Amino acid sequence: MNPLYNELETALGYRFCDRALLARALTRLAAAKEDGRGDGSAMDGLATLGDAAIDVVVLEHLIAGGMESKGELSLTKMNMVNMTVLRRLAESFGLHRYVTWGKGERSQEIWRSGRVLAECMEAVCGAAYLDGGMGAVQRILVHLGFFL
Numbered sequence: 001m002n003p004l005y006n007e008l009e010t011a012l013g014y015r016f017c018d019r020a021l022l023a024r025a026l027t028r029l030a031a032a033k034e035d036g037r038g039d040g041s042a043m044d045g046l047a048t049l050g051d052a053a054i055d056v057v058v059l060e061h062l063i064a065g066g067m068e069s070k071g072e073l074s075l076t077k078m079n080m081v082n083m084t085v086l087r088r089l090a091e092s093f094g095l096h097r098y099v100t101w102g103k104g105e106r107s108q109e110i111w112r113s114g115r116v117l118a119e120c121m122e123a124v125c126g127a128a129y130l131d132g133g134m135g136a137v138q139r140i141l142v143h144l145g146f147f148l
Helices: 005-012 019-025 029-034 046-064 070-080 082-092 103-107 116-132 134-143
Strands: none
Touching: 005 019, 019 046, 019 082, 019 116, 029 103, 046 070, 046 116, 046 134, 116 134
């Protein structure tokens, strides 16, 4: 396993029981294909799962804070959870340094563009959900200062 995983886990405030999930969350599809691995070894599915898990954690936080209106919940969640916010969160601890990029992605520094780094953050949260449930996702978001 990558020796940088300990450093990443410290930055996240969460230790993975199954580091294979973390490795998958940090592997771009282009890199997996270049290595001759299938789609199931890349982050894409975990990013979709992470997106949903982040939404649930945020909604739980808002409801626990007393928000009850469906419209207010939806609007507040939409403002809190978007690609810009998730990208900034990923940039706050240098997530791009831990991701396995495809050769073209690395040469173009693709993580500097819009949604790519946000999707990586979602994938990490998806892996954390599979590894430790909703509490793991919440722990990461709290540790990274998402709710401040």
